[in-house]
Amino acid sequence: MGDKPTIGWIGLGKMGAPMAQNLMQAGFQVTVYNRTPEKAKPLTDAGAALAGSLAELAAGCDVVISMINDDAALEAVAMAPDGVLANAKAGGIYVDMSTVSPAASARVAETAAGKGISYLRAPVSGSTVFAESAQLIILVSGPKEAAETCDAAFAAMGKKTMNFGEGEEARFMKLTVNMMVSITAGLVGEALAFGESGGLDWQQMLEMIGESPLASPLLGYKTQTLKNRDYAPAFTIDQIAKDLDLILSTGQGTNASMPLASLVRQNYETMREKGEGNLDMFAYVTLMEDLAGIKPGE
Ligand SMILES: NC(=O)c1ccc[n+]([C@@H]2O[C@H](COP(=O)([O-])OP(=O)(O)OC[C@H]3O[C@@H](n4cnc5c(N)ncnc54)[C@H](OP(=O)(O)O)[C@@H]3O)[C@@H](O)[C@H]2O)c1
Structure with a gap:
């Protein structure tokens, strides 16, 4: 060669x-x-x-x-x-x-x-x-x-x-990163819906988070789409659900404890059952809003 x-x-x-x-x-x-x-x-x-x-x-x-x-x-x-x-x-x-x-x-x-x-x-x-x-x-x-x-x-x-x-180390590294990405989508969604439940302004909340120590390249890409409530997929709920299934079955085999990944996976399943598997994974916030009875824009 x-x-x-x-x-x-x-x-x-x-x-x-x-x-x-x-x-x-x-x-x-x-x-x-x-x-x-x-x-x-x-x-x-x-x-x-x-x-x-x-x-x-x-x-x-x-x-x-x-x-x-x-x-x-x-x-x-x-x-x-x-x-x-x-x-x-x-x-x-x-x-x-x-x-x-x-x-x-x-x-x-x-x-x-x-x-x-x-x-x-x-x-x-x-x-x-x-x-x-x-x-x-x-x-x-x-x-x-x-x-x-x-x-x-x-x-x-x-x-x-x-x-x-x-x-198989590279396989584990990839799943480790995707575990963090999926839990980040869950964390962001839950926190934003909490802020909304207290009457915070959606745009201002996102602007503040972007200025805070929590800002990261990932949140940077997502801030604008979240501001626009644009859930066109960069990575779909169906895709991250597949990766979470790989993570959970792999971690069961290695005795890893995965309470956050399990919970996020379960919530994505609810969204899939509602026919939302094709939305971007950061649409997680919409489920949190539904559960809190928040109707954005009303
Ligand atoms: N999309 C992302 O942002 C992203 C980022 C990082 C990693 N990944 C990973 O990269 C991989 C590919 O993702 P993608 O977004 O490119 O998926 P995709 O657009 O759905 O393309 C999948 C490809 O796999 C082929 N394929 C599926 N099953 C096959 C089979 N049984 N035999 C032969 N070919 C088969 C498909 O062929 P057909 O055209 O015939 O269906 C297609 O060429 C996935 O493992 C994904 O998790 C994706």
Whole structure:
């Protein structure tokens, strides 16, 4: 493998498509595959090669990268007889950048080891905007030599790459961050509804919080959308509910105590049952307002 290994990219969704674009822009030769083939068109128009199947992609590229939904997608893509591990080059590298459980990832690791394929876990922190601007933080664990081979590719997609170990550490790091993000949405929602219940002005409350020591980059992004009561999704309730399920099942296995994550997950379930799974996760405040009988704008 030279300075720029050939890349096979699987999963051209909201995150995968801009990440693959950034690899191409950095000069990598990229072959793409997407389960729904039409989504590959913008990439092939920009010069990517198209693989007709996972097997074809895996057999033809030095490094195969997937950015797909969840555990079920990972198992289908990595472990199926016509999937990546059964067809990758001996000595090749498989990188999965999705948010999945350490347990599913460990099953992939075991199969990869049996086939002589180096397997990197490389989930990312940052939303679609960060994927588009190549500003993701890439959390890596797995064999060191493979991580070094992929360094330039990671640098093309992110602003920082951090290595956490040789096993499932990167999966745990990603879930740790998402646990904090989800509980932050719960904390902000509950506190804002409390302030409203005392008659505080919505805009002024948000302005004050933005000036306070609580201000953070995350609250900074969210202050304007909250001010506008705009709950168009950057990260949906359905998506964070999936991540909270991964967190809770993983933490049960490691004996972690997770009362806050459990409570936030339960409240998101209530919102899903009301048909609100497609709203942004910071719409949590609307549930708190409902429970307090607060009708914004009245
Ligand atoms: N969106 C974010 O802000 C964000 C931020 C950080 C991390 N993440 C994580 O990044 C991953 C991808 O997220 P996304 O927002 O890009 O999701 P997305 O837009 O829903 O795209 C998912 C991709 O996975 C493919 N896929 C799903 N199941 C598959 C299967 N069984 N076999 C083959 N391909 C399959 C989809 O193919 P089709 O086109 O055929 O459906 C699509 O290309 C998730 O794990 C998510 O948690 C997302």
